Amino acid sequence: MAEISMTVNGRKVTGTVEDRTLLVHFLRENQGLTGTHVGCDTSQCGACVVHLDGKAVKSCSMLAAQASGSDVLTIEGLAEGGELHPVQAAFKEHHGLQCGFCTPGMIMAAADMIRRHPQGLDEKTVRAELEGNICRCTGYHNIVKAVLAASEAMSGKAKAA
């Protein structure tokens, strides 16, 4: 068994898990954070994307023990004080989802993408950057619209601040 400790959504957490426990299972089963989804279990769909030390990673492709000592952000930690994060708000506004299963991973991927492109995003870049996230409902159009809108809203916010 592995004794692990990490910061999850700003909260220090510890746990004793089997060494083979995946990070996504630690988050869902030990922490009750079921917003992070397991879609394909073969590292392709991106439904399990979380931020590890500020960077988007697939939580189904790493052990919880590998993440010990790190700072983890899940979809549950994105909104601040009851107000949706701009990416969440944009997905709602632009209807960037249908069944919603891929949405947590999409939103975490989008937030990471926007962080890495402070100069702004265009449609081609967004589509290329979404390579690691699969949606079987929307055909991606409204997801792309939502990411572009969020990118704009966030750079506007940055300028105003």
Add this chain to the structure above:
Amino acid sequence: MHQTTYHRASSLSEAVKLLNDADDGKYVAGGQTLIPTMKQRLAAPSDLVDLRHIADLKGIEISGDKVKIGAAATHAEVAEDKALAKACPAISHLATHIGDPHVRHMGTIGGSIANNDPAADYPAALLALNATVHTNKREISADDFFVDLFETALEDDEIITAVSFTLPEKAGYAKFPNPASRYALTGVFVAKRADGVRAAVTGAGENGVFRADPIEQALASSFDASALDGITIPADSLMTDIHASAEYRANLVAVMAKRAVQAANG
């Protein structure tokens, strides 16, 4: 996944000791191949020795015409390194197109070449750039390093610490990605130097990455895509699988080589 025991090494010597103490241990870096493989029960190491936190394996250095990339540099770090992008844009381009953004945040250059997947991108770059693989025991030329499918010259407890190469005059990489996995269905890396051209092919060879003599010879006299017009690549030792036949890949080698040369010539 079968049971395993996780260890985190903070130094190379500690990592070697942990591995040698294990029954059937494996090193893990980014784990973007190994963890999914373990999930499918295609690998079941008794112990995992995590190399991701060893400071000696990090960093990208460029001094003069020499480039040294630490084995634990992630694909994202290689892709985003501004000095490297200026010195050798072909390798930045290659790193930018491995997997997807999330994989690139974890996967490392050392892990990729140690695994030597026959469809991985980095082996083509290292072979074409005539790179050197540095380990905790020795230096190995790329020519000697890549042995066969998923097989390298590494000993069981040997750890890649860095890869280095001398900057070429020009280099380019083009791949035809499998649309589902983004692995190279065929990828060609070309590097031109005063003493000749090296062209390495990944994704196509039955025995993994290889140098394509007909392409190197054609480009030796004229480093221009037109020098490859009408070139025929023998399909003999190329792979046939559900994605493409050997003949299809042979054609792709020529097409990707042309695109790589065009990219190199900017």
